[in-house]
Amino acid sequence: MNNLFSATVSLFIACQICSAQLYITLPVTQDSPIVYHDNYNHANVNYGDKPFLAAFEIPGALGGVNTNRALLSFDLSQIPIGSTILSAKLNLFAYTEFTVIPVDNGHYGSNQSRLNRITSQWSENTVTWNTQPTVTNLNEVILNQSISPDQNYLDIDVKNLVQDMIDNPSNSFGFELSLVNEESTTNLSFCSNEYPNTLKRPSLEIEYRLSVGIEELTLERYQLAPNPTNDLLNFTFENDTPKLIQLVDYNGKVAYSFICAEKEQTISILQLVAGCYTIQVQSEAKQFPKRKIILLD
Numbered sequence: 153m154n155n156l157f158s159a160t161v162s163l164f165i166a167c168q169i170c171s172a173q174l175y176i177t178l179p180v181t182q183d184s185p186i187v188y189h190d191n192y193n194h195a196n197v198n199y200g201d202k203p204f205l206a207a208f209e210i211p212g213a214l215g216g217v218n219t220n221r222a223l224l225s226f227d228l229s230q231i232p233i234g235s236t237i238l239s240a241k242l243n244l245f246a247y248t249e250f251t252v253i254p255v256d257n258g259h260y261g262s263n264q265s266r267l268n269r270i271t272s273q274w275s276e277n278t279v280t281w282n283t284q285p286t287v288t289n290l291n292e293v294i295l296n297q298s299i300s301p302d303q304n305y306l307d308i309d310v311k312n313l314v315q316d317m318i319d320n321p322s323n324s325f326g327f328e329l330s331l332v333n334e335e336s337t338t339n340l341s342f343c344s345n346e347y348p349n350t351l352k353r354p355s356l357e358i359e360y361r362l363s364v365g366i367e368e369l370t371l372e373r374y375q376l377a378p379n380p381t382n383d384l385l386n387f388t389f390e391n392d393t394p395k396l397i398q399l400v401d402y403n404g405k406v407a408y409s410f411i412c413a414e415k416e417q418t419i420s421i422l423q424l425v426a427g428c429y430t431i432q433v434q435s436e437a438k439q440f441p442k443r444k445i446i447l448l449d
Contacts, residue, residue: 174362175442176230177404177430180345180354182276182326183224186284190216200276203348204247206341207265207331210255219334222342223274223285225326226356231318234363240314241307242267242327244342245352248302254337258301261338263331267293269313270325287328291316294332298340305342307357314358350402351427359442372438376431380446386418393435399445400430421447 184200191214205222212218231237248258269292272285279285291312295305310327317324331338343352375388387397392415399408399421407424426449433440 175357175359175430175432177400177402178226178228178356178358179403180224180356181227183222183344183354184274184276184279185344186221186223186279186281187218188220188281189218190214194218195281198278198280200279201346203249203344203346204341205244205329205344205354206247206339207263207329208255208339208341209331209334210252210337210339217336221281221284221331222329222344223270223276223279223326224329224344224354225270228314228317228321228324228358231358231360232362233318233321235318236361236363237311237315237318238359238361239357240309240311240359241357242305242310243307243355243357244305245347245354246302246304247341247343247347250339250341255339255341259298259303259340260301262297262333262335263338263340264297264333265295265329265331265340267295267308267310267313267327267329269316270328271323273325285325285328295340310356314356318360353402355402357430357442372440374433374440376443376445380448381421382426382448383420383422384418385421385445386416387412388416389414391415393438395433395435395438395440398432398434399424400432402427 183205185202185204185206187194187199190212205224206220207222208220210218246258250256254260268287268289270285271288274285293308293310293313345353347353372390377386392413394411394413397410397412398406401407407429424447426447429445429447431443431445
């Protein structure tokens, strides 16, 4: 037992030292719609407590137009300056609960939108249309027109934007979402950090490498089944070298971890709450791709 404990501790330490490639899943830290509405004073109103983030332009209730953009940011402070972003995926889930026709069912119209890097400070509790932060179109990301009213936009490639944020932390404060063409009637709307269902709040998945001269580790694949699952999870690896396996929840916290020293291993996940988890596998000699699993009720 003592030998097993020592080996486990050694593996944890070795993983921290030798892993050239790191993975994190970040929850959104602040977000807010910003609104301009003809014949209303909404341009001076803060909407940081709303359950949606939207890029829309719809007819105003008293004439004119009602225009909406959205701001969101993530805490990137744990990624050191000089790190190389290998991938960054933004996950946004459709918001379909507006009460105004025709956007009451969700996305609508020619709603191609863009994500830009915010370059000045803002707060979700005070920001308004009139005080909205500045943005840059450098490395902007285009979101294609939706194909259904409730389409989720998952794994949005924001690698270059996040790299800009890491390289320029003093003038990087998140993402702005806006329509490419702000014209009526158009809507692309997503759930915010205030949305009741935590599984539908924005998240950012990042894979990065520290700025140290660590030799590239060898990539190894593995099998994971079934997915989705509600009771058991089966792992199949190419070899039986010891590996640290972690299941990370939506908030970036390790919900379950164990050491696997077999080619095949089955675990019970009955103790975990339903939702989406990220599988992270680490070993001394190999690196493994990050995987997602869905745990059902």
